[in-house]
Amino acid sequence: MDTATLLFGIPTITLAGWALVKRFFGDYVGEKGKNRATREDIAEITQIVEEAKQSFTQDLARLAEELRAQTSLRMLAAEKRLEAHQEVYQLWRQLVDGIPAKDSERRQLLKQQCLNFHFKKCLYLDPIVREAFIAAITSFDVHLDLLRSPEVNPAIDRAMSTKAIQDNFRRVEQLGKAITDACELPSIAGKARTFNDQAPD
Numbered sequence: 001m002d003t004a005t006l007l008f009g010i011p012t013i014t015l016a017g018w019a020l021v022k023r024f025f026g027d028y029v030g031e032k033g034k035n036r037a038t039r040e041d042i043a044e045i046t047q048i049v050e051e052a053k054q055s056f057t058q059d060l061a062r063l064a065e066e067l068r069a070q071t072s073l074r075m076l077a078a079e080k081r082l083e084a085h086q087e088v089y090q091l092w093r094q095l096v097d098g099i100p101a102k103d104s105e106r107r108q109l110l111k112q113q114c115l116n117f118h119f120k121k122c123l124y125l126d127p128i129v130r131e132a133f134i135a136a137i138t139s140f141d142v143h144l145d146l147l148r149s150p151e152v153n154p155a156i157d158r159a160m161s162t163k164a165i166q167d168n169f170r171r172v173e174q175l176g177k178a179i180t181d182a183c184e185l186p187s188i189a190g191k192a193r194t195f196n197d198q199a200p201d
Contacts, residue, residue: 084124126182
């Protein structure tokens, strides 16, 4: 083999080798680049997911805390409201028992107790109970005057006077039903039961 042929063949071999090397390393470098890009994408996605998870956990914890606070407040309010209705029920019983009493001092004391209660705790009462309570206090206050009206003024028709007395007393009685309706609890058995349901055959 002469020198010219040898010199001509070396660049050809070199170029061919370089092409092979380039192709091999190009593919290798390309794959490495893809792998690196994939790892970086996964890392970025993982970071985003972790941040979202952390944010969601914090929001959930805050929401749970707010819910606990609201539930606690509602339970406390419900307890206070039930207690207020029990107190007004006791006052109602005193109004019913004391409505015919002629002792003005006793009547005035009971009326003042009712007014004091209303001033301190009326917002705990169911709106219907609140309205019925005021009506009952007013009816209690005027009942004695209605009882005496025929004696004071003989011109007053006795039948009308009797009806006015009965209607007035009924307004006091209605407070009791308003209280029990407002505080009625669901039956343990899951349905409303009456006294007649338990009566023997």
